[in-house]
Each structure stands twice: as C-alpha cells, then as structure tokens.
Amino acid sequence: MENSGLEWKRESGRKVFDCPVFLVNEYVCRSPDGLRRTYTVMDTADWVIVVPVLEDSGEKEFVMVKQWRHGSQGLSLEFPGGVFESGEDAPTAAARELREETAWRAGKMRKLGEFRPNPAIMSNTVHIFLAEDLRFTGAQELDEDEYIETLRVKPRDLIEGMGRPPYVHALMGAALALYLREYPQIP
C-alpha cells in the first residue's frame, strides 16, 4: 500500500512510565505536511493466541479457558494465549501457552495470521495459530496467580456468543475471524 501522503516520521521519544507488563513512551512525530505532535504509546512484548480444535467423529470443539481478568473486572472465556517469554519465537510461545494453560499439546500447529492489538496506542503484535491433532498431557502448568478452568466449546456456541459475556475478549473475536476464513462452513 502506498505510504505517500499519510506517513508520519518519529523524531524523538522518551520513556514516561514503566511497570513489569509494559512501558509507556511519548514520541514526537512529524506529519506529511510538517505538523509536529506528541503521541503516547504502550510498548510491550508480543502476544500469542492459539485456537485449539479437537475433532471427534467429525464433530469439532474448541478448547477454551475461563479466567478472571483484572482490566475488565470480570470472567472471560477465551482461547489460550499469553505473552512471549524472553527469547521465544511465535511457534514456541504458542506451544508453551497451549500446554501450560490447557494441558493439551498439538501434533499440528500453523499460523492463521497476525494483528496489531491496538495500532493506535500499542506497538506490539498478536500472532494467531491453529492447533490440531491434540494430545492430552494430563496437567496444566499455571503461575501461582493463574486460576484457569478449561472448557470445551462447540463452534456454534462460540460464534453465537461472541461479543457478549463471557465471550468478551476482542482478540478472540479477531482470532475467530481468521478461523472462519479457513472454515466458513461450521455446522
């Protein structure tokens, strides 16, 4: 896509806040026609989301996780996923999050696409994978402050529920859109 006429340049930046989860930086930017403005950006590690599909006698089910979310102050039913650990690439992070949160391992894993969770105010990328040929390993490996219940969800229930509690996490909607592109004919 042509950049000309819309592309800004970053001239300088400075850190204005940090915590273990993210940094906040302010960047002075210059517009195509010379306007100068300061924009605040949350800089953080990349994330991964895994869409795990169990198939039994032709019937598909998603493996999903129910957990409390401290931003929304509510429960959320989501595909497994999380933050890249230091040095991880996307497939490694995907396999690890799937195993830790759900106790399933994937025989087949492939990338469906990637998004910017919020390109206006965040710099990171969320990588979305499809996980198939699942094998149960027996036990989740949760952090001390992770309380996660694993559930199986029928595709029709997920599609009909999306955008209403407990299917409130927008990034799961984005992951579902990529899944529906590949498998539009869900029964």
Added chain:
Amino acid sequence: MENSGLEWKRESGRKVFDCPVFLVNEYVCRSPDGLRRTYTVMDTADWVIVVPVLEDSGEKEFVMVKQWRHGSQGLSLEFPGGVFESGEDAPTAAARELREETAWRAGKMRKLGEFRPNPAIMSNTVHIFLAEDLRFTGAQELDEDEYIETLRVKPRDLIEGMGRPPYVHALMGAALALYLREYPQIP
C-alpha cells in the same frame, strides 16, 4: 457464568500515570483463596467501531479508512471508529465517527455486539455497530492531526486480507467476526 472459584476482589487502587489518552492505575487484588497481588490496568474511555455497508445492485462494499497509526508505526486499513467524547452514548459516538471520518451518514444503524479490547490490562469496552442505508454528506470533518483516506473494500478482499497488512488492526477482525455471524454467505 459461575464466578465462584475464579473471581478476584479489588481491595485498593492508586493512579501511577496519566496522559490525555489514558490513565494507568495499580490495583491490589485478592484471589479466591486469599493470594494478594498488584495488577496494572490502563483505564480509558470506551471506543466505537462502525461497519458501514454500501449496497448497490445487490453488491456490497465496506467503507473503510486508511490512516497512519503511531503505535504500530505503519498504515492501517480499518472500519471507521474512535473514542467516545464526553457525555456521548454508543449510538451517538458511532454516528459521529462515521460522519467525521468518512462523510457518510447511516439511515439504519444497529449494534452487533461489544468486546473488551483487552480485558487483562484495559478496563474499557468497544461497541460495534452495523451502518446501512448510507447517504453521502460531502465532506469529512477531521481533527488537525487526522489524515484519513476513505476507500471502498469488497467483502471478499477484506476477509482474504484480514490478519495481514494493511488489515492489521485486531479490533477490525473482531468486528468482522460479528458481521460474518450475521452475513456468513458473503460472495
């Protein structure tokens, strides 16, 4: 959905950063079994996304906007949308953003659903609307630092492009999932 066993309680909070776009607060929270942890949350106004559909002789096209995004440092092709202004409700914000960014008004507007953009670290909600029966008003009403190009996009191009540049904005993927629930048979 049952909360028991997963629900945390907020015990206290304090502001650790603010800027015109968002606040960052730290909350001390207590887990179901008494663990105490501090979580950092970005508190900000609600957002709206509008999926504007033009229909001409049975052929549908989305009205979309191309703009530079300062978090991702790149161009993004998106449905129109933005931040609620003070005192606005969701339908008012939706109509305003559609008009300002695209110069189209909707004869019919209805809500498709809502998501938490990031329930882990953000408190706000994004409200997603379908806009139909569109009428062109002639001119965008852009802020001084908004440089927005309006485009018409065929549904098939959007679906095939989603999750790759320039369709990088995750919330647009979530909006598309809600649209595809209502109109799964896009040609």
